[in-house]
Amino acid sequence: MKTPPQLQALIDDGVIDEVLRPLKSGKEAAVYVVRSGDEIRCAKVYKDMAQRSFQQRVQYQEGRKVRGSREARAIGKASKYGRRQQEAAWKNTEVDALYQLRGAGVRVPEPFGYFHGVLVMELVTDAEGYSAARLGEVELDAAQARRFHAVLVQQVKLMLCCGLVHGDLSPYNVLVGPDGPVVIDFPQVVSAGGNNAARAMLLRDVNNLTAWLGRSAPELFETWYGEEMWERFQAGDLQPDSVLSGKFTPDLRAVDLDGVREAINDAREEALIRQQGREAAEEDD
Numbered sequence: 001m002k003t004p005p006q007l008q009a010l011i012d013d014g015v016i017d018e019v020l021r022p023l024k025s026g027k028e029a030a031v032y033v034v035r036s037g038d039e040i041r042c043a044k045v046y047k048d049m050a051q052r053s054f055q056q057r058v059q060y061q062e063g064r065k066v067r068g069s070r071e072a073r074a075i076g077k078a079s080k081y082g083r084r085q086q087e088a089a090w091k092n093t094e095v096d097a098l099y100q101l102r103g104a105g106v107r108v109p110e111p112f113g114y115f116h117g118v119l120v121m122e123l124v125t126d127a128e129g130y131s132a133a134r135l136g137e138v139e140l141d142a143a144q145a146r147r148f149h150a151v152l153v154q155q156v157k158l159m160l161c162c163g164l165v166h167g168d169l170s171p172y173n174v175l176v177g178p179d180g181p182v183v184i185d186f187p188q189v190v191s192a193g194g195n196n197a198a199r200a201m202l203l204r205d206v207n208n209l210t211a212w213l214g215r216s217a218p219e220l221f222e223t224w225y226g227e228e229m230w231e232r233f234q235a236g237d238l239q240p241d242s243v244l245s246g247k248f249t250p251d252l253r254a255v256d257l258d259g260v261r262e263a264i265n266d267a268r269e270e271a272l273i274r275q276q277g278r279e280a281a282e283e284d285d
Protein backbone atom coordinates (compact mmCIF):
# COMPACT_ATOMS: atom_id res chain seq x y z
CA MET A 1 0.00 0.00 0.00
CA LYS A 2 0.97 3.65 -0.28
CA THR A 3 2.94 4.68 2.80
CA PRO A 4 0.97 7.01 5.10
CA PRO A 5 3.02 10.22 5.55
CA GLN A 6 3.44 9.71 9.34
CA LEU A 7 5.17 6.38 8.71
CA GLN A 8 7.56 7.56 6.00
CA ALA A 9 10.16 8.74 8.56
CA LEU A 10 10.22 5.26 10.12
CA ILE A 11 10.95 3.74 6.72
CA ASP A 12 13.63 6.37 6.04
CA ASP A 13 15.26 5.52 9.39
CA GLY A 14 15.05 1.79 8.75
CA VAL A 15 12.80 1.14 11.76
CA ILE A 16 10.27 -0.53 9.50
CA ASP A 17 10.62 -1.75 5.94
CA GLU A 18 7.08 -1.66 4.63
CA VAL A 19 3.51 -0.77 5.54
CA LEU A 20 1.36 -3.76 4.69
CA ARG A 21 -2.18 -2.62 5.46
CA PRO A 22 -4.30 -0.47 7.71
CA LEU A 23 -5.58 -2.48 10.70
CA LYS A 24 -7.98 -0.13 12.43
CA SER A 25 -8.63 3.55 12.62
CA GLY A 26 -10.19 4.46 15.98
CA LYS A 27 -11.16 7.81 17.36
CA GLU A 28 -7.71 8.46 18.75
CA ALA A 29 -5.27 6.54 16.60
CA ALA A 30 -4.78 4.67 13.34
CA VAL A 31 -3.07 1.29 13.60
CA TYR A 32 -1.17 -0.25 10.66
CA VAL A 33 0.32 -3.67 10.06
CA VAL A 34 3.98 -3.21 9.15
CA ARG A 35 7.00 -5.34 8.31
CA SER A 36 10.39 -4.94 10.01
CA GLY A 37 12.79 -7.37 8.35
CA ASP A 38 11.15 -10.77 8.80
CA GLU A 39 8.85 -9.61 11.57
CA ILE A 40 5.25 -8.52 11.20
CA ARG A 41 4.42 -5.81 13.74
CA CYS A 42 1.96 -3.01 14.18
CA ALA A 43 2.42 0.75 14.26
CA LYS A 44 0.05 3.05 16.15
CA VAL A 45 -0.13 6.56 14.75
CA TYR A 46 -1.82 9.01 17.12
CA LYS A 47 -4.34 11.44 15.75
CA ASP A 48 -3.77 15.13 16.38
CA MET A 49 -5.08 16.67 19.52
CA ALA A 50 -7.54 18.73 17.52
CA GLN A 51 -9.28 15.54 16.46
CA ARG A 52 -9.63 14.33 20.02
CA SER A 53 -11.41 15.71 23.00
CA PHE A 54 -8.92 17.89 24.85
CA GLN A 55 -10.92 18.48 28.03
CA GLN A 56 -11.58 14.82 28.59
CA ARG A 57 -7.83 14.37 29.06
CA VAL A 58 -7.62 16.73 32.02
CA GLN A 59 -8.85 14.17 34.52
CA TYR A 60 -6.31 11.70 33.26
CA GLN A 61 -3.38 14.10 33.30
CA GLU A 62 -3.72 14.75 37.00
CA GLY A 63 -1.05 12.89 38.93
CA ARG A 64 1.07 12.06 35.93
CA LYS A 65 4.72 12.86 36.40
CA VAL A 66 6.08 15.46 34.02
CA ARG A 67 9.76 16.15 33.68
CA GLY A 68 11.04 19.65 34.48
CA SER A 69 9.27 22.64 35.96
CA ARG A 70 8.98 24.50 32.67
CA GLU A 71 7.11 21.54 31.29
CA ALA A 72 4.85 21.36 34.34
CA ARG A 73 4.07 25.08 34.21
CA ALA A 74 3.47 24.93 30.49
CA ILE A 75 1.03 22.09 30.85
CA GLY A 76 -0.76 23.99 33.58
CA LYS A 77 -1.20 27.00 31.37
CA ALA A 78 -2.17 25.05 28.28
CA SER A 79 -0.19 27.57 26.26
CA LYS A 80 0.72 26.60 22.75
CA TYR A 81 4.01 25.19 24.04
CA GLY A 82 2.06 23.54 26.83
CA ARG A 83 -0.34 21.89 24.47
CA ARG A 84 2.54 20.58 22.42
CA GLN A 85 4.19 19.19 25.55
CA GLN A 86 0.93 17.72 26.74
CA GLU A 87 0.40 16.09 23.38
CA ALA A 88 3.90 14.59 23.57
CA ALA A 89 3.41 13.48 27.18
CA TRP A 90 0.16 11.77 26.26
CA LYS A 91 1.75 9.84 23.42
CA ASN A 92 4.84 8.95 25.47
CA THR A 93 2.73 7.67 28.30
CA GLU A 94 1.58 4.68 26.30
CA VAL A 95 5.04 3.44 25.35
CA ASP A 96 6.39 4.07 28.86
CA ALA A 97 3.49 2.10 30.33
CA LEU A 98 3.98 -0.79 27.90
CA TYR A 99 7.67 -1.15 28.83
CA GLN A 100 6.94 -0.95 32.54
CA LEU A 101 4.00 -3.36 32.45
CA ARG A 102 5.66 -5.82 30.13
CA GLY A 103 8.62 -5.85 32.52
CA ALA A 104 6.23 -6.67 35.35
CA GLY A 105 4.78 -9.63 33.46
CA VAL A 106 1.47 -8.03 32.50
CA ARG A 107 -0.15 -9.42 29.34
CA VAL A 108 0.35 -6.43 27.02
CA PRO A 109 1.87 -6.29 23.50
CA GLU A 110 5.66 -6.21 23.45
CA PRO A 111 6.79 -2.65 22.63
CA PHE A 112 9.60 -2.13 20.10
CA GLY A 113 9.96 1.60 20.59
CA TYR A 114 8.52 5.00 19.93
CA PHE A 115 9.74 6.77 16.80
CA HIS A 116 8.62 10.11 15.34
CA GLY A 117 5.44 9.99 17.41
CA VAL A 118 4.61 6.43 16.36
CA LEU A 119 4.46 3.40 18.68
CA VAL A 120 5.78 0.19 17.14
CA MET A 121 4.67 -2.95 18.97
CA GLU A 122 3.93 -6.64 18.67
CA LEU A 123 0.92 -7.47 16.51
CA VAL A 124 -1.35 -9.61 18.67
CA THR A 125 -2.75 -12.42 16.52
CA ASP A 126 -5.10 -15.35 16.90
CA ALA A 127 -4.03 -18.98 16.53
CA GLU A 128 -4.16 -18.68 12.72
CA GLY A 129 -1.95 -15.60 12.66
CA TYR A 130 -4.72 -13.13 11.82
CA SER A 131 -4.88 -9.95 13.87
CA ALA A 132 -6.67 -10.78 17.11
CA ALA A 133 -10.37 -10.05 17.72
CA ARG A 134 -11.40 -7.77 20.53
CA LEU A 135 -13.05 -9.30 23.57
CA GLY A 136 -16.21 -7.34 22.80
CA GLU A 137 -16.51 -9.09 19.46
CA VAL A 138 -16.40 -12.70 20.61
CA GLU A 139 -18.97 -14.93 22.25
CA LEU A 140 -17.63 -16.91 25.17
CA ASP A 141 -19.19 -19.79 27.05
CA ALA A 142 -19.49 -19.58 30.84
CA ALA A 143 -16.24 -21.43 31.54
CA GLN A 144 -14.26 -19.25 29.11
CA ALA A 145 -15.82 -16.09 30.53
CA ARG A 146 -14.82 -17.11 34.06
CA ARG A 147 -11.30 -17.94 32.93
CA PHE A 148 -10.92 -14.65 31.04
CA HIS A 149 -12.30 -12.75 34.01
CA ALA A 150 -9.76 -14.36 36.33
CA VAL A 151 -6.87 -13.59 33.96
CA LEU A 152 -8.01 -10.00 33.47
CA VAL A 153 -8.49 -9.36 37.19
CA GLN A 154 -4.96 -10.69 37.62
CA GLN A 155 -3.69 -8.20 35.00
CA VAL A 156 -5.48 -5.30 36.71
CA LYS A 157 -3.93 -6.39 40.01
CA LEU A 158 -0.42 -6.58 38.51
CA MET A 159 -0.90 -3.11 37.03
CA LEU A 160 -1.99 -1.77 40.40
CA CYS A 161 1.12 -3.34 41.94
CA CYS A 162 3.05 -1.17 39.42
CA GLY A 163 1.10 1.84 40.70
CA LEU A 164 -0.96 2.12 37.51
CA VAL A 165 -4.65 2.07 36.64
CA HIS A 166 -5.58 1.54 32.98
CA GLY A 167 -8.44 4.05 33.09
CA ASP A 168 -10.17 2.99 29.86
CA LEU A 169 -10.38 -0.76 30.24
CA SER A 170 -13.33 -2.20 28.35
CA PRO A 171 -14.03 -5.26 26.18
CA TYR A 172 -12.77 -3.13 23.27
CA ASN A 173 -9.33 -2.63 24.75
CA VAL A 174 -8.74 -6.33 25.32
CA LEU A 175 -7.58 -8.56 22.47
CA VAL A 176 -8.17 -12.29 22.38
CA GLY A 177 -4.82 -13.98 21.77
CA PRO A 178 -4.34 -17.74 21.34
CA ASP A 179 -3.35 -18.15 24.98
CA GLY A 180 -5.70 -15.65 26.54
CA PRO A 181 -6.60 -11.98 26.77
CA VAL A 182 -4.08 -9.18 26.09
CA VAL A 183 -4.66 -5.64 27.36
CA ILE A 184 -4.06 -2.70 24.97
CA ASP A 185 -4.52 1.07 24.63
CA PHE A 186 -2.69 2.88 27.43
CA PRO A 187 -2.38 6.61 26.62
CA GLN A 188 -4.75 7.51 29.47
CA VAL A 189 -3.14 5.26 32.10
CA VAL A 190 -3.10 6.99 35.51
CA SER A 191 -0.94 6.82 38.56
CA ALA A 192 -2.79 5.00 41.33
CA GLY A 193 -1.16 7.02 44.08
CA GLY A 194 -1.24 10.51 42.66
CA ASN A 195 -4.70 10.80 41.16
CA ASN A 196 -7.86 11.47 43.15
CA ALA A 197 -9.97 9.67 40.59
CA ALA A 198 -7.77 6.54 40.54
CA ARG A 199 -10.07 4.49 42.77
CA ALA A 200 -13.15 5.34 40.74
CA MET A 201 -11.27 4.50 37.53
CA LEU A 202 -10.07 1.18 38.88
CA LEU A 203 -13.60 0.21 39.94
CA ARG A 204 -14.96 1.28 36.57
CA ASP A 205 -12.27 -0.73 34.74
CA VAL A 206 -13.09 -3.90 36.68
CA ASN A 207 -16.83 -3.29 36.36
CA ASN A 208 -16.60 -2.86 32.60
CA LEU A 209 -15.02 -6.30 32.34
CA THR A 210 -17.41 -7.87 34.84
CA ALA A 211 -20.45 -6.36 33.13
CA TRP A 212 -19.37 -7.85 29.79
CA LEU A 213 -18.22 -11.27 30.97
CA GLY A 214 -21.07 -11.56 33.47
CA ARG A 215 -23.46 -11.88 30.54
CA SER A 216 -21.99 -15.34 29.95
CA ALA A 217 -21.29 -16.17 33.61
CA PRO A 218 -23.76 -14.24 35.81
CA GLU A 219 -22.15 -15.32 39.07
CA LEU A 220 -19.37 -12.85 38.23
CA PHE A 221 -21.83 -10.06 39.06
CA GLU A 222 -21.49 -11.08 42.70
CA THR A 223 -17.75 -10.39 42.80
CA TRP A 224 -16.01 -7.34 44.22
CA TYR A 225 -12.42 -7.66 42.98
CA GLY A 226 -11.91 -3.95 42.31
CA GLU A 227 -13.00 -2.93 45.81
CA GLU A 228 -10.97 -5.72 47.37
CA MET A 229 -7.73 -4.97 45.54
CA TRP A 230 -8.04 -1.23 46.09
CA GLU A 231 -8.47 -1.72 49.82
CA ARG A 232 -5.44 -3.97 49.99
CA PHE A 233 -3.42 -1.60 47.80
CA GLN A 234 -4.30 1.28 50.14
CA ALA A 235 -3.27 -0.79 53.14
CA GLY A 236 0.10 -1.57 51.50
CA ASP A 237 -0.94 -5.20 51.37
CA LEU A 238 -1.17 -5.93 47.64
CA GLN A 239 1.58 -7.99 45.98
CA PRO A 240 1.71 -9.63 42.54
CA ASP A 241 1.07 -13.02 44.15
CA SER A 242 -1.70 -11.85 46.49
CA VAL A 243 -4.67 -14.18 46.20
CA LEU A 244 -7.99 -12.34 45.87
CA SER A 245 -11.34 -13.80 46.85
CA GLY A 246 -13.67 -11.41 45.03
CA LYS A 247 -15.42 -10.95 48.36
CA PHE A 248 -15.47 -7.62 50.01
CA THR A 249 -17.11 -6.32 53.16
CA PRO A 250 -17.44 -2.59 52.93
CA ASP A 251 -16.87 -0.56 56.06
CA LEU A 252 -20.50 0.19 56.83
CA ARG A 253 -19.67 3.10 59.08
CA ALA A 254 -18.02 4.99 56.24
CA VAL A 255 -19.79 3.78 53.15
CA ASP A 256 -23.13 4.68 51.69
CA LEU A 257 -24.05 1.28 50.25
CA ASP A 258 -26.87 2.51 48.07
CA GLY A 259 -24.45 5.03 46.60
CA VAL A 260 -21.95 2.27 45.84
CA ARG A 261 -24.62 0.15 44.15
CA GLU A 262 -25.78 3.14 42.18
CA ALA A 263 -22.23 3.95 41.02
CA ILE A 264 -21.77 0.36 39.90
CA ASN A 265 -25.04 0.33 38.01
CA ASP A 266 -24.05 3.63 36.40
CA ALA A 267 -20.75 2.11 35.31
CA ARG A 268 -22.51 -0.92 33.85
CA GLU A 269 -24.95 1.30 32.02
CA GLU A 270 -22.11 3.46 30.74
CA ALA A 271 -20.26 0.37 29.51
CA LEU A 272 -23.39 -0.70 27.65
CA ILE A 273 -23.89 2.72 26.09
CA ARG A 274 -20.25 2.83 25.02
CA GLN A 275 -20.55 -0.62 23.54
CA GLN A 276 -23.63 0.39 21.58
CA GLY A 277 -21.88 3.56 20.45
CA ARG A 278 -18.93 1.58 19.22
CA GLU A 279 -21.13 -0.90 17.45
CA ALA A 280 -22.93 1.99 15.77
CA ALA A 281 -19.58 3.56 14.81
CA GLU A 282 -18.43 0.22 13.45
CA GLU A 283 -21.52 -0.08 11.28
CA ASP A 284 -20.75 3.37 9.89
CA ASP A 285 -17.20 2.31 8.91
Ligand SMILES: Nc1ncnc2c1ncn2[C@@H]1O[C@H](COP(=O)(O)OP(=O)(O)OP(=O)(O)O)[C@@H](O)[C@H]1O
Nearest residue numbers: 024026027028029031109122123124131132184185
Ligand atom coordinates in the same frame (compact mmCIF):
# COMPACT_ATOMS: atom_id res chain seq x y z
N1 LIG B 1 -0.84 -4.68 19.34
C1 LIG B 1 -1.96 -4.87 18.63
N2 LIG B 1 -2.17 -6.05 18.01
C2 LIG B 1 -3.30 -6.26 17.27
N3 LIG B 1 -4.27 -5.33 17.11
C3 LIG B 1 -4.12 -4.13 17.70
C4 LIG B 1 -2.96 -3.84 18.50
N4 LIG B 1 -3.09 -2.58 18.96
C5 LIG B 1 -4.25 -2.11 18.49
N5 LIG B 1 -4.88 -3.03 17.74
C6 LIG B 1 -6.18 -2.86 17.04
O1 LIG B 1 -6.37 -1.50 16.77
C7 LIG B 1 -7.50 -0.99 17.47
C8 LIG B 1 -7.23 0.41 17.98
O2 LIG B 1 -6.16 0.41 18.88
P1 LIG B 1 -6.23 1.20 20.26
O3 LIG B 1 -7.39 0.73 21.06
O4 LIG B 1 -4.89 1.11 20.88
O5 LIG B 1 -6.44 2.69 19.75
P2 LIG B 1 -7.64 3.74 19.90
O6 LIG B 1 -7.54 4.71 18.81
O7 LIG B 1 -7.64 4.25 21.27
O8 LIG B 1 -8.91 2.89 19.66
P3 LIG B 1 -10.35 3.11 20.21
O9 LIG B 1 -10.65 4.54 20.17
O10 LIG B 1 -11.15 2.27 19.27
O11 LIG B 1 -10.30 2.55 21.60
C9 LIG B 1 -7.76 -2.01 18.57
O12 LIG B 1 -9.12 -2.05 18.94
C10 LIG B 1 -7.32 -3.31 17.93
O13 LIG B 1 -8.36 -3.84 17.14
Ligand SMILES: [Mg+2]
Nearest residue numbers: 026172173185
Ligand atom coordinates in the same frame (compact mmCIF):
# COMPACT_ATOMS: atom_id res chain seq x y z
MG1 LIG C 1 -8.92 1.41 22.06
